Amino acid sequence: MTYAAVPQTEIKRSYWQRNQQTLAPMLFLAPAVLFFVFYVIYPVFQSFNLSLYEWDGLGTKEYVGLRNYEDLYYEYIDRDAFYTSLKNNVIWLFLYLLAIPAGLFIALFLNQTVTGIRLYKSLFFFPFVISQVVVGLVFTWFYDPAFGFLNVFLGWFGAGPINMLGDERYVTYGVIIAGLWPQTAYCMILYLTGLNAVNPEQIEAGRLDGAKGLRMLWHVVLPQLRPATFIAFVVTIIGALRSFDLISIMTSGGPFGSSRVLAYYMFEVALSEYGFRMGYGAAIAVVLFAIMMVFIAYFLWSMYREEKR
Amino acid sequence: MTSLKSKLLAAIAGSTMLAGAAFADGHAKLSGDLVIFSDMSNPAPRAVMEGMVDRFGEMHPDLNIELTIIDREAYKTQIRNFLTAEAPDVANWYAANRMRPYVDAGLFEDVSDIWEGTLSEELASTKGAMTLDGKQWGVPYTYYQWGVYYRKDIYEELGLSEPNNWEEFKANCQAILDADKKCFTLGSKFLWTAAGWFDYLNMRTNGYDFHAALTNGEVEWTDDRVKATFANWKELLDMDAFIDDHTAYSWQESLPFMTNGDAAAILKGNFAVAPLREAGLDDSKLDFHQFPAINGDVELAEDAPTDTFHIPANAQNKDNARAFLKFVTSAENQTLINAGDALGQLPVNNQSSVDDDKFLQEGFEMLSSNSPGGVAQFFDRDAPAEMAKVAMEGFQEFMVKPDELDRILSKLERARGRIYR
Numbered sequence: 194m195t196y197a198a199v200p201q202t203e204i205k206r207s208y209w210q211r212n213q214q215t216l217a218p219m220l221f222l223a224p225a226v227l228f229f230v231f232y233v234i235y236p237v238f239q240s241f242n243l244s245l246y247e248w249d250g251l252g253t254k255e256y257v258g259l260r261n262y263e264d265l266y267y268e269y270i271d272r273d274a275f276y277t278s279l280k281n282n283v284i285w286l287f288l289y290l291l292a293i294p295a296g297l298f299i300a301l302f303l304n305q306t307v308t309g310i311r312l313y314k315s316l317f318f319f320p321f322v323i324s325q326v327v328v329g330l331v332f333t334w335f336y337d338p339a340f341g342f343l344n345v346f347l348g349w350f351g352a353g354p355i356n357m358l359g360d361e362r363y364v365t366y367g368v369i370i371a372g373l374w375p376q377t378a379y380c381m382i383l384y385l386t387g388l389n390a391v392n393p394e395q396i397e398a399g400r401l402d403g404a405k406g407l408r409m410l411w412h413v414v415l416p417q418l419r420p421a422t423f424i425a426f427v428v429t430i431i432g433a434l435r436s437f438d439l440i441s442i443m444t445s446g447g448p449f450g451s452s453r454v455l456a457y458y459m460f461e462v463a464l465s466e467y468g469f470r471m472g473y474g475a476a477i478a479v480v481l482f483a484i485m486m487v488f489i490a491y492f493l494w495s496m497y498r499e500e501k502r
Numbered sequence: 503m504t505s506l507k508s509k510l511l512a513a514i515a516g517s518t519m520l521a522g523a524a525f526a527d528g529h530a531k532l533s534g535d536l537v538i539f540s541d542m543s544n545p546a547p548r549a550v551m552e553g554m555v556d557r558f559g560e561m562h563p564d565l566n567i568e569l570t571i572i573d574r575e576a577y578k579t580q581i582r583n584f585l586t587a588e589a590p591d592v593a594n595w596y597a598a599n600r601m602r603p604y605v606d607a608g609l610f611e612d613v614s615d616i617w618e619g620t621l622s623e624e625l626a627s628t629k630g631a632m633t634l635d636g637k638q639w640g641v642p643y644t645y646y647q648w649g650v651y652y653r654k655d656i657y658e659e660l661g662l663s664e665p666n667n668w669e670e671f672k673a674n675c676q677a678i679l680d681a682d683k684k685c686f687t688l689g690s691k692f693l694w695t696a697a698g699w700f701d702y703l704n705m706r707t708n709g710y711d712f713h714a715a716l717t718n719g720e721v722e723w724t725d726d727r728v729k730a731t732f733a734n735w736k737e738l739l740d741m742d743a744f745i746d747d748h749t750a751y752s753w754q755e756s757l758p759f760m761t762n763g764d765a766a767a768i769l770k771g772n773f774a775v776a777p778l779r780e781a782g783l784d785d786s787k788l789d790f791h792q793f794p795a796i797n798g799d800v801e802l803a804e805d806a807p808t809d810t811f812h813i814p815a816n817a818q819n820k821d822n823a824r825a826f827l828k829f830v831t832s833a834e835n836q837t838l839i840n841a842g843d844a845l846g847q848l849p850v851n852n853q854s855s856v857d858d859d860k861f862l863q864e865g866f867e868m869l870s871s872n873s874p875g876g877v878a879q880f881f882d883r884d885a886p887a888e889m890a891k892v893a894m895e896g897f898q899e900f901m902v903k904p905d906e907l908d909r910i911l912s913k914l915e916r917a918r919g920r921i922y923r
Contacts, residue, residue, distance in 0.1 A: 273913065336750075358749075359749030444691075447691060
């Protein structure tokens with residue numbers, strides 16, 4: 194009797210009950226996937242499509258093929274706005290990475306037990322909490338050629354004044370330094386949490402083997418901080434490529450367009466007061482997307498490799 | 503909620519205006535809705551806009567007026583959305599080529615009918631600025647003069663007088679430089695301030711008609727006449743007439759140089775007077791003169807940017823909107839809203855009276871009797887937006903690197919080839 198009862202109950206189980214294990218995660222993922230497809234994937238293809246048209250946002254779209262890209266190419270050849278933006282993006286990419294060693298250094302420095310260390314930590318983290326707009330304004334005043342502290346300070350040594358944000362030679366570096374301030378704080382927090390997870394037994398073992406100072410850092414501590422380094426690298430690269438708010442606040446791309454980056458140039462061309470070349474803006478967006486894609490693909494690939502191990 | 507008050511007022515107004523209504527058909531009672539989107543978001547303009555709506559509402563108690571005031575900068579991008587999607591009945595904008603995209607896209611209503619008859623005479627000074635393709639696309643409500651605002655006390659101390667020609671202009675500047683001050687303060691961070699200099703130098707070197715042709719894309723930027731303008735500009739740059747590091751300042755940030763006495767003058771619109779007065783320059787220290795002639799063969803022409811009201815083509819209540827536009831331009835309203843305690847600018851209606859403020863009086867006289875060449879709007883309103891952006895960047899670059907003029911001009915010429923097609 195009992196034998197016969199088992200298959201009977203199996204027959205009664207519905208489709209849902211049989212496949213619950215596979216269906217439930219899919220259902221939980223569905224809203225996110227749906228929104229991602231609709232608000233991220235679909236617009237990506239829309240941008241591709243739009244970059245083949247000329248459109249002022251009001252009238253009818255005119256199909257122009259690859260002409261927007263051709264114009265970008267000529268702007269590159271003529272060392273015009275597109276060239277400047279691309280060049281500045283490369284400078285941003287490299288110099289912004291300085292936030293990682295700087296963050297590591299501060300994290301190591303703060304990773305000790307002194308009275309009030311929590312307060313110091315939160316003070317160091319402060320620039321990341323305040324808005325980028327405020328950071329931009331603070332640095333704009335700091336750099337001001339007439340009354341800014343930078344030039345007052347240089348004046349004490351008989352140097353300066355330098356017009357940091359008004360001189361095409363310095364302006365990009367001036368903005369990057371402002372950007373490094375909050376980004377360093379971010380990397381610092383990543384490393385501080387990473388340092389909490391460092392295995393004290395390994396440190397002990399290293400110490401017994403006579404490792405000290407830099408050797409200890411390089412061979413024992415840093416390998417254990419790899420996950421933190423990876424995340425810091427990802428957020429810094431992406432942050433450098435999407436740098437926009439600081440440029441908008443501090444220079445509006447000036448003087449005469451020499452602090453533009455691709456993201457800001459795209460905004461200027463397509464959406465600002467004097468813009469509305471939607472197709473051209475979309476073409477710039479596609480170029481920026483292509484550059485980002487190189488990094489994103491690398492990040493995804495290395496994450497996939499990690500998971501597989 | 504103010505309906506009771508307005509009804510009472512309207513009853514009084516109605517009884518006293520019976521006679522008036524007979525010849526002014528704009529006073530016929532309106533009903534229904536009127537939706538207004540405005541960019542007059544700064545405190546004084548905002549009060550003016552709200553005051554106008556209140557007074558119009560009192561005249562037409564059955565009319566339900568809905569006023570939305572949008573931040574002036576945000577408005578510049580939002581207008582594109584609301585003109586196509588949910589259009590109001592009345593919207594603010596600017597004159598001349600600045601309205602071209604919306605006229606071309608069929609989003610502004612042709613309001614030539616309002617201009618028929620007496621209004622064209624009363625608003626003669628700004629009619630040209632409101633006309634595109636032979637039709638009028640809106641009405642002006644205010645404008646203001648540009649010119650040189652200078653430190654009277656510094657001029658007196660150095661024994662200088664207002665210059666009447668280019669030589670005197672430069673001689674004054676040299677005297678100021680010798681006194682260890684700069685001739686002009688300037689904040690070119692947001693580019694358009696440098697365009698003011700270009701407008702005047704070009705109109706004085708080549709005249710209004712050439713300037714209009716250039717901003718319309720009919721003349722090459724590499725033309726010798728354009729180069730002559732820049733050569734005059736370069737004379738000032740070679741003298742070191744402008745403050746250092748002007749690329750780092752907005753125009754507001756450049757004012758302290760003048761109030762501190764480090765710079766003697768500024769080329770600016772009349773809106774600079776209010777902040778300069780607030781900073782302590784009273785009428786004994788601040789004065790105004792017209793930009794002097796450079797080339798004696800061309801007639802003087804001025805910049806006088808005009809702000810406007812339009813009816814979107816997709817508006818629902820166009821009759822009410824037309825009545826509002828007529829009300830805005832009426833002589834009485836123009837006197838009221840442009841008074842010193844309101845906008846503090848010039849009325850567009852020639853039947854209105856100008857506030858007895860020193861600068862408004864001087865500006866009004868200059869524009870009505872000493873600007874025979876014509877009245878321009880301002881570079882970024884006369885030229886299409888895209889060209890304005892590229893060119894103004896070029897002006898700023900030229901001011902920093904005057905020796906690279908040829909490269910800059912060829913860049914502008916390339917942009918011209920692309921933009922005016």
